[in-house]
Amino acid sequence: DVKVTQSSRYLVKRTGEKVFLECVQDMDHENMFWYRQDPGLGLRLIYFSYDVKMKEKGDIPEGYSVSREKKERFSLILESASTNQTSMYLCASSPGTGYSPLHFGNGTRLTVT
Amino acid sequence: SQKIEQNSEALNIQEGKTATLTCNYTNYSPAYLQWYRQDPGRGPVFLLLIRENEKEKRKERLKVTFDTTLKQSLFHITASQPADSATYLCALDPSGGYNKLIFGAGTRLAVHP
Numbered sequence: 001d002v003k004v005t006q007s008s009r010y011l012v013k014r015t016g017e018k019v020f021l022e023c024v025q026d027m028d029h030e031n032m033f034w035y036r037q038d039p040g041l042g043l044r045l046i047y048f049s050y051d052v053k054m055k056e057k058g059d060i061p062e063g064y065s066v067s068r069e070k071k072e073r074f075s076l077i078l079e080s081a082s083t084n085q086t087s088m089y090l091c092a093s094s095p096g097t098g099y100s101p102l103h104f105g106n107g108t109r110l111t112v113t
Numbered sequence: 114s115q116k117i118e119q120n121s122e123a124l125n126i127q128e129g130k131t132a133t134l135t136c137n138y139t140n141y142s143p144a145y146l147q148w149y150r151q152d153p154g155r156g157p158v159f160l161l162l163i164r165e166n167e168k169e170k171r172k173e174r175l176k177v178t179f180d181t182t183l184k185q186s187l188f189h190i191t192a193s194q195p196a197d198s199a200t201y202l203c204a205l206d207p208s209g210g211y212n213k214l215i216f217g218a219g220t221r222l223a224v225h226p
Binding site for chain 1: 117121144145147149154155156157158159162164202204211212213214215216217218219
């Protein structure tokens, strides 16, 4: 089974801090994704990457950046955390071919105070 | 912009009955649609994928239909069990195969003994 591991289940950070969320997948998938999930809004795509060192903006990239130096690892960076970035962050991966399901990690619940 | 709507109210049904969840979308003609299950505090888990040329797809007690004219997918769970209680998300891919899924907000299903 594909395993997508997010480094932290819960994080509490202060406004203005730089925050790193790490995600690792073990199935050699080309595509990796970062979503945030908020009540009533569903999952919204922040960034995705379809290859090492490649990245594209999703629907809500403002305030975030990403890094993919190795195929298995995709990091989400909050350059200066703000309270409106308090959310559940979900990482996912999928093979490069189309029509493939996403495999999600169990999420990181980030609280910015 | 593309929009996916799922019934935001929780669906409460009795054990043994069939649960039917609805997913409507606008401003898009997806080649396929996916359904996921999400338990509290966990990431979504893929259940079924249905392509635009498939009217119906089945997997054990699950059935999905896809009506591209109505722009609607229905998700059925027959002989429902309390263990089926979860939030169910539908998702479609507007990116032409990069798996950049957009998700509905989900419908919470509660199956009562």
